[in-house]
Amino acid sequence: MHNFIFRNPVELIFGKGQISKLSEKIAPGTKVMMTFGGGSIFKNGIYDQVKAALKGVEVIEFGGIEANPDYSTLMKAVEICKKEKVDMLLAVGGGSIIDGTKFIAAGTKYEGDPWEFMLDSSITSEAIPFGTVLTLPATASEMNCGAVISRRETNEKFAFHNPNCFPQFSILDPTAIYSLPKRQISNGIVDTYAHTLEQYLTTDIDTKVMDRFAEGLLRTLVEIAPDLLKDERSYDVCANFMITATMGLNGFIAMGVDEDWATHMIGHELTALHGLDHGVTLAIVHPGVMRVMKEEKRAKLLKYAERVWDIKEGTEDERIEAAVVKTEEFYRSVGMKIKLSEHNIGEETINTIVKRFRDRKWNVGEHGIVTPEKTEMILRSVL
Ligand code: NZQ
Ligand code: ZN
DSSP states (O other): OOOOOOOOOEEEESSSGGGGHHHHHSOOTTTEEEEEEHHHHHHHHHHHHHHTTTTEEEEEEEEESSSSOBHHHHHHHHHHHHHHHHOEEEEESSHHHHHHHHHHHHHHHHHTHHHHHOTTOOOOOOOEEEEEEEEEEEEEGHHHHHHHHEEEEGGGEEEEEEEEGGEEEEEGGGGTTTTOOHHHHHHHHHHHHHHHOOOHOOOOOOHHHHHHHHHHHHHHHHHHHHTTSSSSSOHHHHHHHHHEEEEESSGGGTTOOOOOOOHHHHHHHHHHOOOOHHHHHHHHHHHHHHTTTTTHHHHHHHHHHHHOOOOOSSSSSHHHHHHHHHHHHHHHHOOOOOSSGGGGHHHHHHHHHHHHHHHOOOOOGGGGBBBBHHHHHHHHHHH
């Protein structure tokens, strides 16, 4: 097990009716910018619940943050925060809103162009404090300090991590996701599954607790997916989904392990170039990573086959292939198209992504094992 330092300061406030707790978290007289997306919070009553809990608080509303939040939109909020001297931010939405809010929080405190910290991971600006009300389980942004920001004018999408960008608190009310369309449930299932695999399917360095924890998250997703995709979702299934997604990327299963993230890095390019939903990109790329990086990941792939899919028969290669097929079937079962060609994406995009990775000198994956050549093989394998 590698040495590690673990710190996660986020206060989780979980359960039905918990949005009302905002009144205890934000004192009257605080000047708050409330950030949100394209309007789902007006239809499902979350906006009303938030506003009711914020009586006496001065609220500046900043809506219209798009899925895959865009630099130019967020910079408008940065300007307002600077001008109005906002004390605190409150993100009400999914990963895009929370990520965008992290960018606003850090961008407001940063003296230069905030895009600089998107390109240089050594820059960690101060940030104004913020809380979140989560409406879409997927990214775990509600309990981590990372964010992914898009810049449509250049077709780019990059991540940043800043220890000053943990939310102070996050409210997780499972009833908030009753209104989620199936497409977003599918995205959330696949995103959480992929986060877990990115921290599990690496090198086997005897991290027993993290492995069992990760396997528990994966098996839970497989178990609850059919119920989540029914027309009516029960409170319990929503609650289980919400906490699974949060646990997938809040640092718990990353303790002492090697991490991969090649699937995410390649997937971000597919979103930047073609606008595919984040979850959709992962369902395409992940099986390719498993097959192309089979030798490097062999021990963990075998563990995955046995412990997540109960595959015990056959040679090593047969068991690994069966586990990859099970993964593909699972992604298809939640409604994903898992080949580039099914999204009308072909050779040209593969060449563009590989050129970008070469130009950026990006060797991704655990220990940089996914070279641009491997990235090309991965993308060709899922054509
Ligand atoms: O904009 P509105 O109208 O609110 O609609 C949203 C949006 O269209 C809708 N939605 C959200 N909650 C809803 C709802 N509709 C009905 N009822 C509700 N309760 O869902 C749509 C998608 O929302 P979005 O926030 O974009 O989804 P998600 O949470 O999947 O976030 C995706 C973004 O997060 C990044 C992705 O790259 C992408 O930009 N990620 C962030 C990570 C992190 N911070 O750690 C890690 C992830 O790997 C990921 O990269
Ligand atoms: Zn993700």
